[in-house]
Structures are given as C-alpha cells and as structure tokens.
Amino acid sequence: MKLGFIGTGALTAAIVTGLRSAADRSVSVVLSPRNEEIAASLASRYQDVRVASDNQAVLDDCDTVMLAVRPQIAHEVVPDLRFRPDHHVVSLIATLPLETIATLTAPAGHVTKALPMPMIAHRQGATIIYPPDPAVAALFGALGQVIEVEDPGKFDALSVVTATYASYFKYLDTIHGWLKDRGVESAQARDYIACLFKALASAPEAAPGADFMHLAEEYATRGGINEQVLRALTDRRVFEVFSDSLDDVHRRIAAA
Ligand SMILES: NC(=O)c1ccc[n+]([C@@H]2O[C@H](COP(=O)([O-])OP(=O)(O)OC[C@H]3O[C@@H](n4cnc5c(N)ncnc54)[C@H](OP(=O)(O)O)[C@@H]3O)[C@@H](O)[C@H]2O)c1
Incomplete structure (x- = not known):
C-alpha cells in the first residue's frame, strides 16, 4: 500500500509512529508538507516515509489517502485536489459525514471513515471504521483494536466516548x-x-x-x-x- 496523508499533525504523527513500530513494512508513507516540522521529523526518523512537495503530489504518489486536516481546512483544501477513481480515501475527520467526503473527493471511488486515537502511536486503543472495509481494518488492526460499524449513527454514538x-x-x-x-x-x-x-x-x-x-x-x-x-x-x-x-x-x- 502507498499511503498518503493530507495534513501532517498530531494524529498523522501518531499513525505513522504506530505503523513504523509494527513488523509489517509493506506500507510506504508520503506526507503533505504541513506541518513542516512534524513532517520533516517523521521522514528523518523512519525509512520509507517521505515528504511530498505539496498536497497534489501526495495524491499523485499514493493509492490510499488519509484526510487528516481539521474540518474547516478540509472544505478549503480538498476541493482543489485532483483525485483519481482508483483512490481509496480514508477520512479521519470525524465530524464530516461520509457523503460530504465522497462529494469533496469525487471521482475517488472508495471512501471510508476511520476514527483512530493518538494512543495508536503505541499500538493501543481502538479505531472505529465506517463502513466496514477489509483493507482499512487490516491497516488499523495492526495498530490496535478495530470496531467496524454498518451504520453512521453508531459511528457518531461511539465517537462520543472519545x-x-x-x-x-x-x-x-x-x-x-x-x-x-x-x-x-x-x-x-x-x-x-x-x-x-x-x-x-x-x-x-x-x-x-x-x-x-x-x-x-x-x-x-x-x-x-x-x-x-x-x-x-x-x-x-x-x-x-x-x-x-x-x-x-x-x-x-x-x-x-
Ligand atoms: N488528535 C486527535 O486526537 C484526533 C482524534 C480523532 C480524529 N481527529 C481528527 O483528525 C484530524 C486531524 O487532527 P489532528 O489532531 O492531527 O490536527 P492537527 O494536529 O491540527 O493537524 C492538522 C494538520 O493539518 C495541517 N494543515 C493545515 N492546513 C493545511 C493544508 N492546507 N494542507 C495540508 N495540511 C494542512 C496543519 O499544519 P500547520 O500546523 O502547518 O497548520 C496540521 O499539521 C482532524 O479532523 C481531527 O478532528 C483527531
């Protein structure tokens, strides 16, 4: 999997740290250049993690894209990006509904919501996934527990726990x-x-x-x-x- 991140903040740093501490090395990571300091630090610490020149370069170089910006930034940034139909988009933006993400990232053919927590850096805690998705479940399952739900109402209710x-x-x-x-x-x-x-x-x-x-x-x-x-x-x-x-x-x- 070539995994890209739009938004390199606290949650992206936690996921990349967790991924790089797991035995599986089949995932290569490409980061958007913001936040500059966090992106540079992750790339210098881990093999197979690099920083792209801009957000579009992340998309162009990956098959799976995690949206890890704040919700208001997503509305500013994501509509300008050119997604491909074969992109799998995984939105970490808990408050944006799946339909909104699908509209913002069209024509990406595959959209999933995931709610990991910062303790994923230590491969602890659990990630909620909606709708169930084997590839996303396998990725987060290597970093802690996974709870897949078929219903967006359940995703929202479970997210209240956080x-x-x-x-x-x-x-x-x-x-x-x-x-x-x-x-x-x-x-x-x-x-x-x-x-x-x-x-x-x-x-x-x-x-x-x-x-x-x-x-x-x-x-x-x-x-x-x-x-x-x-x-x-x-x-x-x-x-x-x-x-x-x-x-x-x-x-x-x-x-x-
Ligand atoms: N942290 C959590 O515990 C947690 C848990 C579950 C879900 N989430 C969700 O996950 C998402 C990310 O959360 P976070 O805690 O990682 O937030 P964060 O630390 O604020 O990271 C967001 C990153 O987005 C970057 N950014 C701003 N404008 C950008 C742009 N135009 N293009 C690319 N990147 C840009 C910011 O860079 P600058 O620093 O340079 O502005 C920042 O590094 C949010 O939607 C949040 O609600 C967070």
Whole structure:
C-alpha cells in the first residue's frame, strides 16, 4: 500500500509512529508538507516515509489517502485536489459525514471513515471504521483494536466516548489533589493512583461476560466505603449530569 496523508499533525504523527513500530513494512508513507516540522521529523526518523512537495503530489504518489486536516481546512483544501477513481480515501475527520467526503473527493471511488486515537502511536486503543472495509481494518488492526460499524449513527454514538478522556483524568486529579492535601507526597500519590487504575482498566478483559454495573456492584460491598462514594455521587446526580453531557456532545456531532 502507498499511503498518503493530507495534513501532517498530531494524529498523522501518531499513525505513522504506530505503523513504523509494527513488523509489517509493506506500507510506504508520503506526507503533505504541513506541518513542516512534524513532517520533516517523521521522514528523518523512519525509512520509507517521505515528504511530498505539496498536497497534489501526495495524491499523485499514493493509492490510499488519509484526510487528516481539521474540518474547516478540509472544505478549503480538498476541493482543489485532483483525485483519481482508483483512490481509496480514508477520512479521519470525524465530524464530516461520509457523503460530504465522497462529494469533496469525487471521482475517488472508495471512501471510508476511520476514527483512530493518538494512543495508536503505541499500538493501543481502538479505531472505529465506517463502513466496514477489509483493507482499512487490516491497516488499523495492526495498530490496535478495530470496531467496524454498518451504520453512521453508531459511528457518531461511539465517537462520543472519545469526549470523556479529559473528565477521566480530572477524576484521577481530584483523588490526587485530595491525597496531597492530606500530606501524601505527590509522586507517591500519582504512582499509587496510576497503578490501581491500570489494574481496574484490565478488569473488563479479565471478566468478559460482566457488564460495567456488575463490576461496580462487585466493588460496592454493602455498607462499605465504595458503596458510600458511589451513593454520594449518585445522590448528587453526578452520573445523570455526565450522561446529559454525552447527549450534548452527540447532538453537536450530529449537527456538524
Ligand atoms: N488528535 C486527535 O486526537 C484526533 C482524534 C480523532 C480524529 N481527529 C481528527 O483528525 C484530524 C486531524 O487532527 P489532528 O489532531 O492531527 O490536527 P492537527 O494536529 O491540527 O493537524 C492538522 C494538520 O493539518 C495541517 N494543515 C493545515 N492546513 C493545511 C493544508 N492546507 N494542507 C495540508 N495540511 C494542512 C496543519 O499544519 P500547520 O500546523 O502547518 O497548520 C496540521 O499539521 C482532524 O479532523 C481531527 O478532528 C483527531
């Protein structure tokens, strides 16, 4: 596969880093020259990664094109590019519908949406793909898990999950701040929290049949301290507010 990227930013850097750490060397990479610094750094670090002279040169030299610019830039840049009917376009721009991408990239005959995450650099996390596509699934499958969906509504709903990372770290930061206020040394508190939550993160894999509420109940021993915190947050409607915020993000994505 000759893989080109229009837009060499954070996500492209993560994908190329992941690709180059995988054993498979059958994918050569051609990058658009923006961002200049990131493109030059990737090309200097990895074999078979080069920087094209401009966006059109990327297209002319690849069979698969990843669109990795911000949505507003896509509307400015993509209509000026000359796609070929045999191009396979993979849009990483989560908020643009497949139909919009297909119109912008006509006459490219094959368009797929993919939503990888920056942890793909370490070949972790999962990529959502719509519609299912064996070549795109194989590419991202080498870099983590792949979840293929047949329905754009499911793609949008799954993409809402990616809006929750910052709150997760704020949750951990609240525990960390509380410990520091009680005199626990910052690094020690951080290590302890990171270690415990790493173990908790592997609990669903260790108990594949158990849903999350089942795991919550397992930890919430009757009359115990986990039950106390869970009840306090539930009574103050923290989880309802959280769920409402997911609705808000979903509406925003659907309206984009
Ligand atoms: N980062 C994530 O976690 C993530 C996750 C899922 C999906 N996405 C989506 O993936 C896309 C890329 O995200 P990102 O985080 O990689 O964004 P980013 O870091 O801002 O990268 C976008 C890149 O596009 C370049 N660019 C600007 N104008 C250009 C042009 N005319 N031609 C070619 N390249 C141009 C920018 O270069 P300059 O720096 O020179 O302006 C920048 O390097 C976005 O649509 C985003 O919504 C991102």
